[in-house]
Amino acid sequence: MAKIYRSMKKANDGKPVVDDSGKGLGVRGVPVNGKIDVDLDQDGNVVLNDKGMSVAPAWRLLPYYLVPMHLAGKFPGARGKNLHCFTMGDGPFEDGPVAEGLDLKRDRPEHGNVVPRASVRLDQFQTDLANTRDRWVEDEA
């Protein structure tokens, strides 16, 4: 399964915080600061249009405003606040399954989205993402 990176808030147990703020493990199903990660159909199901939870193949390929500021020594210009870089998986950054019910859809070499494999309700998608929590490890090397 593809190795993916995402910067997220860290919980006390060292794992990512599960939330739908755009800074945790989850997707913005309703707009947060005007930004939404997935589209929903009339029945509240996630539309399969390759939108989902944003990830990158390496933390150094994240946008500067999502790279934690404490990494400024390694990444000059980092402006992310209260974020940590997490990773899961170990394969090449290619389209394919990343977890139960979840696929990676790459839209460019340095970016992709984790999307539901089939059209499911938003809360099911959030649960599937949350179920990956223990697999994420902090990696800022």
Add this chain to the structure above:
Amino acid sequence: MTRRPFSTSPGYLQSIRGLHSLHALTVAGSDDSPEADAVRDGLDQYWYDLSKTEQDRITGLSADLFSISEPVKEPLPSNPQVQRKLDEAREATKSGNWDQALTLLRRWGQHVDPAKLSFLRGTVWHEAGDDRTANLFFEHASLLDPVTFQEFYLANLWQTDPERAREIAGDVLKSDRDFSPEVVVTAAHIQLFGIQGSIVVESHSIIEDLMSILKRVLVRVETEDHAKLYPNAGELLRLHAISILAECYDRLGDRRTAIRYLNDSPSIRPDDDAILVKRGILRYGVESGAVDDLQRAAELGSHHPWPYFYLAHHALVEGRYQDCLAMCERGLALTVPDEVRANLHEWLAISRAELNYPADRVRSAFEEAVRLAPDADHIRDNLASFEKALADPTGPKPDWIKLKASTVQAFGRSEYLPPLRPMPVAA
């Protein structure tokens, strides 16, 4: 390499301005606020539409802005390799390779005096067409070394944030003796820009204050040793002060003194377009040398419309219609207020009529003039004269109404103020 400015696409600009906001929040200690998160979310909207070069540039800018918000460090010692790299950065700036210049400054900047480094970075952004970003660096340079850079910062701020520039200019003028003469003259210039178009009665006391300040500055320039700070800047500074002083006299209705100041200044260079235009306007219809000044400005390829406007009028009055036509065309190619543009179209129409152009080309020029200045009776009357003569080819030629020199002079006097140009900074 082509000196192509940075992108002005909405997504790119939003990304740059978003970083400015994020930086301001970081400096204010609010980078953890919901407001900062909203900015980050806004940045997310455009990031992936940017090119890799643009993403790298913005990330580099973030690092550079971060560096100027930290306590100033003593520069590391220089060496021949550093000098070579800094020379490369200068060359890259000159040739329009802005990203390379910024990267070199980032890599080798720790060996450069921090004020100068900020000035160099600001210069690259300025040259690349992003004055708002440039000013963040100019402001930093100005804070660290006000004597050298504050005037430059203020002059550039005027282009991007006139309100803030006026605010600072006001503070400078309140205690002018505490600031360098360069900063004071620039502040006076900005203040004068600020009251352009206002009624003289309302701005009278402001102008008088400016005049006192400028006269004090001229005394200071005579007594302070400016050559040590800026080679060749003394003359430029005197000229700048004198041109603003002349403008003040003119605003108060004392045109003769204004002209005298400009005439008596030994500093006026024969190639100083802005001053030639100013003096030409002031002297137009008053002194014979006006046309020489304006002619010289036109020969220099002035970017101001006024030399062409006045030379067109002068040629019209003298019946040199081919010259009038040429000057009208040059004037119309530049940005001109509608009322002035209307006159140029009218004179173009008259010249075309006199040079036996087809009637529809004469009429179209008149009609454009009427459209731009519907209340100008002389344009309508001249158009009527033209149509009457056209209808009766055997009748008398049109007796054109030609505005007096004193009337056309008023256009330029109320509209033209020499542009604000910062002094060159020794590299």
